[in-house]
Amino acid sequence: MTTGTGIGASIKRREDFRFLKGLGRYTDDMTMPNMTYCVFVRSPVAHAKLGKIDLTAASKSPGVVAIFTATDLEAVGGVPCGWLVTDRHNKPMIEPKHPILAAGKVRHVGDPACAVIAETYAQARDAAEKVSIDYQELAAVVDMKKAMLGGAAVHDEAPNNLCFDWELGDKAAADAAFAKAAHICKIDLINNRLVPNAMEPRAAIGAYDLATEEHTLVTTSQNPHVIRLLMGAFVLGIPEHKLRVLSPDVGGGFGSKIFHYAEEALVTWGAKKIGRPIKWVAERSESFLSDAHGRDHVTHAEMAFDKDGMALGLKVDTLANLGAYLSTFAPSVPTWLHGTLMAGQYMTPAIHVNVKAMFTNTVPVDAYRGAGRPEATYVLERLMSKAAAEMGMDQAELRRRNFIRKFPYQTPVAVVYDTGDYDAHLDKALALADYKGFEARRAAAKARGKLRGIGVSAYIEACGIAPSSLVGALGARAGLYEAATVRVNPTGSVAVMTGSHSHGQGHDTTFAQVVADKLGIGIEMVDIVHGDTAKVPFGMGTYGSRSLAVGGTAIVEALNKVIDKGRRIAAHLLEASEADIVFENGAYQVKGTDRKKTFGEIALTAYVPHKYPIDKIEPGLEETAFYDPKNFTFPSGTYICEIEIDPATGETQIIKFTAADDFGNIVNPMIVEGQVHGGLAQGIGQALLENAVYDDNGQLKSGSYMDYCMPRADDLPSFDITTTNTPCTHNPLGVKGCGEAGAIGSPPAVINAICDALRDYGVMHMDMPATPEKIWRALQVAMPKAAE
Amino acid sequence: MKLSGTRQLSARPADVWVKLNDVDTLRRCIPGCETLDKVGDNDLKATAALKIGPMAVRFTGDVTLSDLDPPRSYRINGKGSAGPAGMASGGATVKLEAKDDGTLLSYDVDANVGGKIAQLGQRLIDATAGQMAEKFFTAFAAEFPAEAEGQSPMAQPAATPSAGIPAAVWWGAGALLLAIVVYLLAR
Numbered sequence: 001m002t003t004g005t006g007i008g009a010s011i012k013r014r015e016d017f018r019f020l021k022g023l024g025r026y027t028d029d030m031t032m033p034n035m036t037y038c039v040f041v042r043s044p045v046a047h048a049k050l051g052k053i054d055l056t057a058a059s060k061s062p063g064v065v066a067i068f069t070a071t072d073l074e075a076v077g078g079v080p081c082g083w084l085v086t087d088r089h090n091k092p093m094i095e096p097k098h099p100i101l102a103a104g105k106v107r108h109v110g111d112p113a114c115a116v117i118a119e120t121y122a123q124a125r126d127a128a129e130k131v132s133i134d135y136q137e138l139a140a141v142v143d144m145k146k147a148m149l150g151g152a153a154v155h156d157e158a159p160n161n162l163c164f165d166w167e168l169g170d171k172a173a174a175d176a177a178f179a180k181a182a183h184i185c186k187i188d189l190i191n192n193r194l195v196p197n198a199m200e201p202r203a204a205i206g207a208y209d210l211a212t213e214e215h216t217l218v219t220t221s222q223n224p225h226v227i228r229l230l231m232g233a234f235v236l237g238i239p240e241h242k243l244r245v246l247s248p249d250v251g252g253g254f255g256s257k258i259f260h261y262a263e264e265a266l267v268t269w270g271a272k273k274i275g276r277p278i279k280w281v282a283e284r285s286e287s288f289l290s291d292a293h294g295r296d297h298v299t300h301a302e303m304a305f306d307k308d309g310m311a312l313g314l315k316v317d318t319l320a321n322l323g324a325y326l327s328t329f330a331p332s333v334p335t336w337l338h339g340t341l342m343a344g345q346y347m348t349p350a351i352h353v354n355v356k357a358m359f360t361n362t363v364p365v366d367a368y369r370g371a372g373r374p375e376a377t378y379v380l381e382r383l384m385s386k387a388a389a390e391m392g393m394d395q396a397e398l399r400r401r402n403f404i405r406k407f408p409y410q411t412p413v414a415v416v417y418d419t420g421d422y423d424a425h426l427d428k429a430l431a432l433a434d435y436k437g438f439e440a441r442r443a444a445a446k447a448r449g450k451l452r453g454i455g456v457s458a459y460i461e462a463c464g465i466a467p468s469s470l471v472g473a474l475g476a477r478a479g480l481y482e483a484a485t486v487r488v489n490p491t492g493s494v495a496v497m498t499g500s501h502s503h504g505q506g507h508d509t510t511f512a513q514v515v516a517d518k519l520g521i522g523i524e525m526v527d528i529v530h531g532d533t534a535k536v537p538f539g540m541g542t543y544g545s546r547s548l549a550v551g552g553t554a555i556v557e558a559l560n561k562v563i564d565k566g567r568r569i570a571a572h573l574l575e576a577s578e579a580d581i582v583f584e585n586g587a588y589q590v591k592g593t594d595r596k597k598t599f600g601e602i603a604l605t606a607y608v609p610h611k612y613p614i615d616k617i618e619p620g621l622e623e624t625a626f627y628d629p630k631n632f633t634f635p636s637g638t639y640i641c642e643i644e645i646d647p648a649t650g651e652t653q654i655i656k657f658t659a660a661d662d663f664g665n666i667v668n669p670m671i672v673e674g675q676v677h678g679g680l681a682q683g684i685g686q687a688l689l690e691n692a693v694y695d696d697n698g699q700l701k702s703g704s705y706m707d708y709c710m711p712r713a714d715d716l717p718s719f720d721i722t723t724t725n726t727p728c729t730h731n732p733l734g735v736k737g738c739g740e741a742g743a744i745g746s747p748p749a750v751i752n753a754i755c756d757a758l759r760d761y762g763v764m765h766m767d768m769p770a771t772p773e774k775i776w777r778a779l780q781v782a783m784p785k786a787a788e
Numbered sequence: 789m790k791l792s793g794t795r796q797l798s799a800r801p802a803d804v805w806v807k808l809n810d811v812d813t814l815r816r817c818i819p820g821c822e823t824l825d826k827v828g829d830n831d832l833k834a835t836a837a838l839k840i841g842p843m844a845v846r847f848t849g850d851v852t853l854s855d856l857d858p859p860r861s862y863r864i865n866g867k868g869s870a871g872p873a874g875m876a877s878g879g880a881t882v883k884l885e886a887k888d889d890g891t892l893l894s895y896d897v898d899a900n901v902g903g904k905i906a907q908l909g910q911r912l913i914d915a916t917a918g919q920m921a922e923k924f925f926t927a928f929a930a931e932f933p934a935e936a937e938g939q940s941p942m943a944q945p946a947a948t949p950s951a952g953i954p955a956a957v958w959w960g961a962g963a964l965l966l967a968i969v970v971y972l973l974a975r
Binding site for chain 1: 841872874900901902904906908911
């Protein structure tokens with residue numbers, strides 16, 4: 001029902017008024033009385049023993065309040081890792097300490113060695129420049145293949161830099177399947193390292209109230225309760241009731257603001273130490289060197305098919321870069337969020353995935369929009385299109401032949417798909433993209449001297465993260481439920497305290513639509529409160545496309561409790577049996593009569609209980625629910641990319657991009673479309689433009705926007721987006737999650753299209769980003785051959 | 789980064805050698821050079837101010853000469869710090885050979901940069917290095933007036949060897965300068 005402001009209505013985002021008017025309130029907008037400013041002195045080298053840190057000149061610099069180094073933090077814990085992966089030899093991963101400030105050694109360019117606190121930001125900066133550190137350089141570990149050979153070690157605990165050697169699936173079964181194959185498709189590929197580049201850089205303010213002995217941390221986090229837990233319990237030893245964490249408006253996260261970072265701990269700890277609040281705001285250059293990066297896999301994969309193109313088996317061997325330290329959820333990304341997706345939409349009966357995760361002298365790598373699933377999808381979908389080309393089959397038809405059509409479906413890689421209809425979105429995408437008419441367009445392009453290609457990608461993702469018992473068995477050190485409180489005020493307005501966190505997703509609108517719909521009240525009567533551990537009962541935050549499926553369900557469960565209590569009050573007021581009361585359109589009504597009480601009247605009665613069954617029902621109308629999902633949700637979709645390459649310059653132009661997604665039920669189609677747009681922009685950015693490049697010494701060469709190329713509007717076409725719907729079977733809203741799909745499904749669609757365009761030139765693979773230079777060079781090698 | 793090149797100079801190797809060993813000459817020729825001082829037989833200290841793209845940085849560097857084979861070749865290694873802007877390190881092999889009544893100077897430089905210079909200046913480094921090498925050699929070539937050509941045959945061994953260790957040092961200094969230039973450039 002698409003009426004008014006309820007579920008299904010494409011109403012405009014309520015929060016955009018304050019964002020567009022510059023009225024948003026971000027961490028850096030906040031000041032506190034007597035506040036000081038922190039600047040971190042970060043290592044300019046990738047790997048070095050820390051010699052003498054000379055603070056003489058810096059301490060004398062004007063305005064300096066304090067300077068901290070590792071020796072001041074000896075009593076403080078390291079940055080904890082939230083996921084323990086057990087490797088294929090049943091050994092726990094190697095988990096070296098990650099100190100708040102570098103102790104003994106620096107391990108990547110950007111590793112903070114010292115924190116300078118001063119009266120003003122400028123004074124802190126000036127003083128930081130006067131800190132003199134003797135870096136005794138060591139050989140840097142950068143290339144993962146070389147890292148395995150030993151020699152230089154990032155951590156003494158891991159002499160060959162291997163953190164864990166993990167596997168999933170049945171290797172013997174996969175080997176047996178390959179022995180029967182009519183065709184084996186092989187590929188070597190790199191999933192390029194990405195810098196998250198949230199629009200708002202990370203920032204944090206720490207404060208301490210001596211009177212109440214209470215710590216406050218304001219931080220740019222996607223999950224303030226998780227930060228409270230990790231930092232309070234594992235780093236600083238502050239109990240929850242003495243630590244408040246706020247995440248106000250946050251300008252984008254894409255995963256990079258899930259993690260607990262050392263800077264947050266330093267300002268929280270330091271504020272008590274100096275007795276004054278401390279603010280730190282990352283410079284953009286600092287973000288490049290300290291926000292956890294994404295992706296960075298080197299993979300060899302093989303897929304076996306029978307003579308009819310039915311997939312028999314898949315083997316994947318991946319080196320995954322973890323960077324210098326284990327970031328909060330880093331171990332889960334190349335393992336349980338990656339290996340489990342290798343079945344994709346296909347019935348491949350035997351799958352084996354091996355992942356060797358490596359330490360290197362680079363910025364830590366962790367979840368970034370899609371987190372493991374884009375890497376898996378890229379491997380699988382490149383294999384499918386490459387195999388189709390090799391076998392002379394149509395890439396869409398090869399996929400269709402292998403589709404899973406019976407649900408629930410147990411994959412050979414641990415997960416159970418509850419529902420889906422892959423033919424539906426394939427059909428819709430093929431029609432919208434005019435797939436049939438492509439060869440004519442290719443011929444027309446050729447006549448114009450252009451190389452036109454089309455690429456299909458059929459992705460699946462596991463999101464709505466995640467059942468606690470399942471992730472617990474897989475090594476998660478937290479549960480992944482969500483909490484919500486619905487507080488109905490005496491006059492009928494509603495405040496919803498949610499543990500989900502909005503940093504661009506539009507929760508203020510989507511969640512309010514769910515509440516308005518369920519209670520039958522106007523959306524203006526609903527406030528969504530998030531991002532403050534003092535206001536929200538608990539929460540695990542926003543990532544893994546989980547907010548509506550998990551956080552939204554917690555809200556629905558709390559709403560159901562509110563509605564049930566209201567029913568009992570209404571039954572009393574209407575002198576009817578509870579069983580005879582129905583709640584519809586915002587009113588409790590006695591079935592078959594016109595006797596009713598509005599939701600507002602019930603709310604008022606709950607708070608002014610003059611005529612009230614006070615012996616049976618307590619006053620007030622406020623309910624809390626914790627919801628633990630029963631399974632992941634499995635959105636899926638078909639993306640089709642059509643490109644043209646100018647052989648003279650190697651430049652790729654995306655002519656048309658079609659996305660058909662099955663997100664289950666949709667609350668606000670406009671917001672979902674916006675999420676898909678953003679995801680596609682990021683995925684296309686990865687495929688064509690973005691790349692974090694380190695030199696052999698571990699220096700980040702693409703460390704600014706001069707060298708790190710972000711997608712812009714003119715790099716992208718106007719997207720053709722549509723949806724199909726098989727509602728999720730295990731949450732009451734029937735929703736699946738849409739935040740990451742675009743970034744997961746699009747890179748292989750783009751590269752498949754490029755490889756399709758270059759097929760006549762014998763180019764069977766092109767690593768991302770497929771820059772004009774790379775394509776031009778490939779054409780220079782291939783052209784003489786093609787001319788023969 | 790790596791940079792290599794050659795320069796034909798209108799003087800015999802022995803004269804080039806002398807000039808290359810003259811701290812004042814080198815100070816004049818090295819772009820942005822503010823100070824250049826000998827601190828040991830084979831060691832020099834230098835400061836130079838450079839502009840790399842958006843960054844104006846001042847390097848303080850230590851330079852060490854090795855593999856001295858006067859008047860044919862040497863190796864110069866250095867390490868420079870630009871404070872908060874980062875650092876650079878590297879080395880150069882410089883060779884002189886007599887050619888066409890003059891000297892062919894060839895150099896092979898490898899240098900690494902770190903910190904902000906590496907993060908922000910990567911794409912500017914090669915170009916900056918190239919420009920600085922050009923400036924240095926143009927200035928250095930101008931130290932040899934054309935009329936001087938042909939006056940001193942290259943076989944004037946007495947001039948150079950007589951300097952003994954100092955000669956090597958000067959040589960080194962020259963090399964250092966070159967090296968400094970090179971790395972500064974490289975940065």
